[in-house]
Amino acid sequence: MAKVAATGSNLSLVLCLFVVLSCLGSKLPFKLVSLCYSFTEGQTGPGSQRQEVKGQANNETFVFCNNNTCRAIGVLGRKVNVTETWQVQVDALQQGCGLFNALMLHMMRENTMGGTVHLLLTARVCCWHEADGQFNASWNFDINERKMLHFNSITGTWTTLHPASIMLLEKRKKNTEITTFLQMTSQNHCKTWFQEFKSHWGQEVKHTDSSKAMIIIPHISVLLILLTCSLLLLLSGGSSAMTG
Missing domain, CATH: 1.10.287 (Helix Hairpins)
Structure with missing residues (x-):
């Protein structure tokens, strides 16, 4: 026995x-935590013009736009590239490029940055779920890598982070197209895209950082x-x- x-x-x-x-x-399936889009407009030097948009899911680029052309990047990009949401997203990103480019050119003509010749504007919108499940989104504006403005789409409040941001804020108020685009993107588009792309985000997405993939x-x-x-x-x- x-x-x-x-x-x-x-x-x-x-x-x-x-x-x-x-x-x-x-391995547990990876979870889509945040969706962000960065619009960069302006000049980095004499005769050097920069206009691009970068879309990132969990800080990994899946769409890149340059000179009014958008291309899918990575596994997630290739997956959502065949959905109807992809074209809606591309149209919105191209619209944003035109609006921010016009804003930057206007600022350069008026020299609103105290004599700075070359201006580079970066507008970044991000959306995510809070711990309590509430959906949130915000905009951040930088000029020459200096933080200027922050917009919270839930409270609808603007926060100035630099003295020169007052002029940028005033121009934003006068341009109803930009105001509409900011509100539509943060309160509508980003949430819709987040929900759509979440269904395509999973274990098959290969992280650029191999250490993350092997966790x-x-x-x-x-x-x-x-x-x-x-x-x-x-x-x-x-x-x-x-x-x-």
Whole structure:
């Protein structure tokens, strides 16, 4: 009987180890946390004009626009490139390029940055889910890598972060097209795109950072299995001792 009990104990140990290793070797699906779009307009030097848009999911670029041409990048980009949402997104991004380019040219003509010859405007919108499930979005505006304005789409409030941002804020108020675009993108488009692209974001998306791709996250179920195995082994050991 002692031999039978010992054999059962060994079998339990082998089965437990197999299940634990299987769980540890699996990866949890990656979750879409944030969706952001950066519009960059202006000059970086004499005769150097820059106009581009970069769309990023979890900080990974999946769409890039330059000279009114947008292309898909990476696995997620190729997946959503065939959806109807893709073209709606491209149309909106191209519209934003035109609006921000006109704003930048106007600022350059009026020299609103205190004598700075070359101006580079970056407008970035991001949307995400809060911990309580509420959807949030915001805009940030930088000029020559200096933070200027912040817009919270939930509260509808603007925060000035630099003295020169007052002029930028006033120009934004006078341009109803830009105001409409900012509100539509942060309160409507970004949320719609987020929900659409979330269904395409999963384990098949290859991260550019290999360390992220190889992260192994243990399930809470693994801990339960370990506890169960410990109890089985304890009981098996006790029964073996009694049999012996």
